[in-house]
Amino acid sequence: MTPPITVRLLEVFRIGLGPSSSHTVGPMRAAAFFREGCLARGILPERVEVDLMGSLSATGHGHLTDLAVLAGLHGWAPETVDLDLFHALRETLAKDPRIPWGSGSVTIRPEAVRFLRYAEYRHEELPHPNTMRLRAMSGKDTLFEETWCSVGGGFVQRPEDPSIPPPPGAPLHPFHDGRTLVARAKELRGSLGDVILANEQGWETRPGEVADGIDHVWAAFQACISRGLERKGDLPGGLGVKRRAAELLARVESGRVERVYRHIARAQAYAFAINEENAAGGRVVTAPTNGAAGIVPAVLVEFAERTMLHPDVIRNAVATAGAIAMIVKTHASISGAEVGCQGEVGTATAMAAAALCQLMGGDVKQVEVAAEIAMEHNLGLTCDPIKGLVQAPCIERNAMGVAKAWSAAQLSLHSVVSNVVSLDRVIAVMKRTGEDMKREYKETSEGGLAVSLPEC
Ligand code: SF4
Numbered sequence: 001m002t003p004p005i006t007v008r009l010l011e012v013f014r015i016g017l018g019p020s021s022s023h024t025v026g027p028m029r030a031a032a033f034f035r036e037g038c039l040a041r042g043i044l045p046e047r048v049e050v051d052l053m054g055s056l057s058a059t060g061h062g063h064l065t066d067l068a069v070l071a072g073l074h075g076w077a078p079e080t081v082d083l084d085l086f087h088a089l090r091e092t093l094a095k096d097p098r099i100p101w102g103s104g105s106v107t108i109r110p111e112a113v114r115f116l117r118y119a120e121y122r123h124e125e126l127p128h129p130n131t132m133r134l135r136a137m138s139g140k141d142t143l144f145e146e147t148w149c150s151v152g153g154g155f156v157q158r159p160e161d162p163s164i165p166p167p168p169g170a171p172l173h174p175f176h177d178g179r180t181l182v183a184r185a186k187e188l189r190g191s192l193g194d195v196i197l198a199n200e201q202g203w204e205t206r207p208g209e210v211a212d213g214i215d216h217v218w219a220a221f222q223a224c225i226s227r228g229l230e231r232k233g234d235l236p237g238g239l240g241v242k243r244r245a246a247e248l249l250a251r252v253e254s255g256r257v258e259r260v261y262r263h264i265a266r267a268q269a270y271a272f273a274i275n276e277e278n279a280a281g282g283r284v285v286t287a288p289t290n291g292a293a294g295i296v297p298a299v300l301v302e303f304a305e306r307t308m309l310h311p312d313v314i315r316n317a318v319a320t321a322g323a324i325a326m327i328v329k330t331h332a333s334i335s336g337a338e339v340g341c342q343g344e345v346g347t348a349t350a351m352a353a354a355a356l357c358q359l360m361g362g363d364v365k366q367v368e369v370a371a372e373i374a375m376e377h378n379l380g381l382t383c384d385p386i387k388g389l390v391q392a393p394c395i396e397r398n399a400m401g402v403a404k405a406w407s408a409a410q411l412s413l414h415s416v417v418s419n420v421v422s423l424d425r426v427i428a429v430m431k432r433t434g435e436d437m438k439r440e441y442k443e444t445s446e447g448g449l450a451v452s453l454p455e456c
Contacts, residue, residue, distance in 0.1 A: 002176050002177075002330075003176075004170065004171050004174035004175060004176060005171075005174075005175055005176060005177075005326050005327065005330045006166050006167050006171060007325075007326040007329055007330060008167060008200070008203075009196055009200050009210070009213075009214070009318075009319060009322045009326075010210075010213045010214075010217070011153075011154075011155065012153065012286070012287070012288050012322040012325045012326060012329075013214075013217045013285050013286060013287055013288075013318065013322060014078070014079070014153070014154045014285065014286045015078075015079040015216070015217065015220050015283070015284075015285050016028075016078030016079055016154055016283075016284065016285070016286060016290070017078055017081060017083060017086065017281060017282065017283055017284065018277060018278035018279060018280065018281045018282055018283075018284050018290055018293075018390070019062075019063055019064060019278050019279050019280075019281055019290060019291075019389070019390040020063040020064075020065075020289075020290050020291060020390055021152065021153050021154040021286045021288075021289040021290040021291070021293075022055075022130050022150045022151070022152050022153070022154070022289065022335055022336070022337060022443075023055070023056060023059065023060055023063030023064075023065045023068070023130070023150070024063055024064050024065065024067075024068040024078070024281075024290065025068070025078045025154035025286065025290065026130065026150030026151070026152075026154050026155065026156045027052075027056065027065050027068045027069050027072065027132060027148075027150055027156075028068040028069065028071050028072040028076065028077070028078050028081075029072060029077070029078065029154065029156050030069075030072065030132060030134075030148035030150060030156045031050070031068070031069045031070075031071070031072025031073045031134065032072040032073075032075055032076070032077060033072075033146075033148070033156070034048075034072075034073070034134040034136075034146050034148070035072065035073055035074075035075055035101070036075075037144065037146060038101075038136050038143075038144055039101070039102050041144065042102075043136050043143050043144050044101060044102055044103070044104045044106070045101075045106055045136035045137055045138050045143050045144070046106070046107060046137060046138045046139065047106060047107040047108070047109070047112060047137050048073055048106060048108055048112060048134065048135065048136055048137065049112050049114070049134070049135045049137055050069050050073075050112060050113045050114065050132060050133070050134050050135075051114050051116050051121075051132065051133045052065055052066070052069075052113065052114065052115050052116060052132050053116050053121050053123070053126055053131045053132065053133070054123060054126050054128070054129040054130055054131050054337065055129045055130050055336075055337035055442065055443040055444055056115075056130045056131065056132055056150065057115040057116050057117070058388065058443070058444040058445060058446065059385065059388030059443055059444065059445050060115055060388070061115065061388055062237060062385070062387050062388030062389040062390070062445075063388060063389075063390065064281060065113075065115075066090075066110065066113040066115070067086065067087070067089055067090060069113045069132070070089050070090070070093060070108060070110060070113065071086055071089060073099065073106075073108050074089075074099055074108075078154065083281065083282065083283065086281070087281060090110050093108060093109065093110050094110060097109045097110075123439075127147070127149055127159035128149035128150075128151055128159070128337075128338070129335070129337035129338055129439075129442060129443070130149055130150040130151065130152075130335065130337050131147060131148070131149050131159075132147070132148050132149075132150070133145065133146070133147050133148075134146050134147075134148070146158065147159055150335075151333070151335055151338070152288075152289060152329070152333060152334040152335025152336070152337075152338065152343065152344075153286050153288045153289045153325075153329065153334045153335075154286050154289075154290075155329075167203045168203055169202065169203065171199040171202065171203075172198050172199055172201075172202040173187075173188065173195045173198055173199055175195060177327055177330075177331060177424045178327055178368055178371075178372075178422065178423035178424045178427070179422065179423075179424055181195060181323060181327065181368075182364050182365065182368050185364045186364060191316055191320055191358055191364060191367070192319070192320040192323045192324075192354065192358070192364060192367055192368075193315070193316035193317060193318070193319030193320035193322075193323065193355075193358070194316065194319075195323070196319040196320070196322060196323050196326075197210060197315065197316065197319050200319075211311075211315055214314075214315045214318050214319070215311065215315070217285055217318065218314060218315075218318065220283065220284075220285045221274075221285060221297035221300070221301055222301060223283070224273070224274050224277050224282070224283060224284050224285065224293075224297070225270045225273045225274060225297065225298070225301060226273075227273070227277055227282060227283075228243075228245050228270075228272070228273025228274055228275075228276050228277040228282075229245050229246050229249060229269070229270075229273045230246070231243055231245075231246070231276070231277075231280075232246060235276060235279045235280055235389075235391055236279075236280060236281070237279070237387060237389040237391065238387070239386060239387055239389055239391055239392065241279070241389075241391045241392060241395070243272075243276045244272055244276075245269050245270075245272035245273035245276055246269075246273075248265070248268065248269035248272055249266065249269035249270075249273075251265075252265045252266045252269060263302060263303075263306070263406075264402060264403050264406050266302050267298045267299050267301075267302035267303075267402045267406075268298065268399040268402050268403065270294070270297065270298035270301060270302055271294030271295060271298035271395075271398040271399045271401070271402050272294070272395060272398075272399060273294075274293055274294035274297060274298060274398070275293065275294040275390075275394060275395040275398045276395060278290050278291070278293050278294075278390060279389065279390050279391045279394070279395065285297070287321075287325075287348055287351070288325035288328075288329070288334045288344075288347055288348060288351065289334055289335075289336070289344045289347075289348070290390065291336060291341075291344050291345070291385075291390050291394050292341075292344040292345045292347065292348035292394075292398060292401065293348075293398075294348075294395075294398035294399070294401070294402075295345065295348040295349055295351070295352045295398050295401040295402055295405060296318075296321050296348055296351050296352045296355065298352075298398070298402050299352040299355070299356050299402055299405050299406070300314070300317055300318070300321070300352070300355055300356070300359075303356065303359055307359075309359070313359070316358070317355040317356075317358055317359050318355070320354050320355045320358050320367060321351035321352060321354060321355040322351070323354070324347065324350050324351045324354050324371045324423075325347055325351055327423070327424075327427060328343070328347045328350070328375075328427055328430075331424070331427050331428065331431065332427050332428070332430050332431035332434070333431065333434060334347050335443075336383035336442065336443040337383070337442050337443040337444075338434060338442065339430065339431060339433070339434025339435075339437070339442070340380075340381060340382045340383045340433075340434055340437050340441055340442050340443075341378075341381040341382060341383040341397065342375075342378045342379055342380060342381040342430050342433065342434065343430065343434060344383070345378060345381060345394075345397050345398065345400075345401050346374075346375050346378030346379070346381055346430060347375070348398070348401055349374040349375070349378055349401040349404050349405050349408070350370075350371040350372070350374040350375040350378075350405075350408075350423075351371070352374070352401065352402070352405035353370040353371055353373065353374035353404070353405040353406075353408035353409045353412075354367045354368070354370050354371040354374075354409075356370070356405055356406065356409040357369075357370035357371075357408075357409040357412050357413060360409060360413055361413070362409070362412060362413050365417055366412045366413055366417060367412075368422075368423050369412040369417050369418070369423075370408045370409045370411075370412035370413075371408075371423050372421060372422065372423040372426050373407075373408040373411055373412060374404055374405055374408035375423070375426045375427065375430060376421060376426045377404060377408070378401075378404070378430075379426070379429060379430055379433055380433055380437075382437065382441035382442075382447070382448050383441060383442055383443040384440075384441055384445065384447055384448030384449045384450040384451075385443070385445055385449075385450060386445070386449055386450050386452075386453060387445065387450070388445045388450075392449065393449055
């Protein structure tokens with residue numbers, strides 16, 4: 001038996017910035033950990049050099065990975081970074097490359113973050129498709145060096161220590177996969193979210209900590225939707241993608257959308273709002289990643305607005321959605337660079353389907369089946385963002401995820417529940433499919449839609 005799953009709920013829903021959890025949030029966190037490591041050892045280098053490899057190099061320009069690393073070296077954190085300072089950082093450092101570092105300062109030139117070409121390293125020997133190496137230098141001497149991997153959803157780890165730091169103590173209700181999670185929920189006579197919340201409460205450092213954390217995430221969902229609906233114009237990056245969230249919502253509100261489709265269309269407008277904010281480098285919440293950040297909040301916020309849900313019901317639904325991501329992260333991957341978009345949008349769709357099914361009155365088995373259906377019908381989904389920007393196909397793909405989540409929840413609620421394929425089985429198949437997928441389709445922008453634009 002594998003150890004109990006101990007991924008934390010607020011690691012699944014991590015407040016940060018766009019456009020990518022693995023290429024922006026993760027590298028920023030890794031660079032900040034590297035800085036902390038230097039400071040803890042009393043290392044004051046002359047300069048820092050950073051090599052980005054694998055998918056971080058292939059699509060890092062479009063994902064602002066270099067900017068994220070520079071921000072992390074300042075000690076800034078994704079959840080609190082001032083977005084104006086972040087986006088101006090290249091220009092700021094070009095004028096003055098010295099940044100405070102303990103009792104002194106270090107030179108950080110933007111060009112010190114290098115996007116390595118495949119010929120400059122051995123790709124097949126990388127510990128993860130998203131790998132970066134950081135060096136603290138003095139003259140020609142390397143004072144300190146670390147390798148970090150950004151493994152999806154903003155999670156980072158060192159190759160020599162791949163485990164997620166365990167929470168303080170064993171979970172009150174241990175589960176290892178979908179099957180044992182459903183069993184724990186049945187023992188508690190509750191939902192999947194009840195199991196997660198009970199475990200999280202067992203790890204609280206003060207009463208109410210988890211509820212406050214989820215409320216904070218919920219407020220960030222709503223704020224992101226509001227901001228995305230206010231803005232118009234082209235998204236950055238030169239692809240010419242226009243913001244469409246406000247227009248889509250206006251059509252829903254004016255009654256020009258088929259009545260039967262209205263709830264889904266409104267939620268799709270919300271997903272556009274979130275993913276457009278993400279593409280513009282705005283404040284978003286991983287759910288479970290940035291690229292797939294729109295699906296869970298869009299579905300849940302739209303449902304909550306119409307049904308006036310009690311805060312406890314919302315928290316429970318968020319915890320149920322988080323439970324699905326915890327299982328996928330533990331037994332497969334939520335990283336597009338590792339398993340393609342099936343790990344990002346596929347997982348997010350399964351999370352939303354599970355939470356929605358629960359909110360619509362599904363029992364724990366139906367909730368599990370809703371997640372399974374949603375994941376099953378995302379198997380094989382590739383990651384091929386055009387120009388390495390998290391825009392096409394990503395934004396529309398989140399809106400499609402909203403519709404699929406609704407369909408999966410409805411199918412599970414209103415048909416005889418089948419056990420032919422379990423959630424655990426489909427997650428294992430997703431992992432294997434990802435392993436079989438060619439590198440071109442795993443966030444390298446070397447295949448699929450990414451190479452489909454006509455030369456002009
Ligand atoms: S295609 Fe999917 S996995 Fe790839 S960047 Fe876009 S949302 Fe993320």
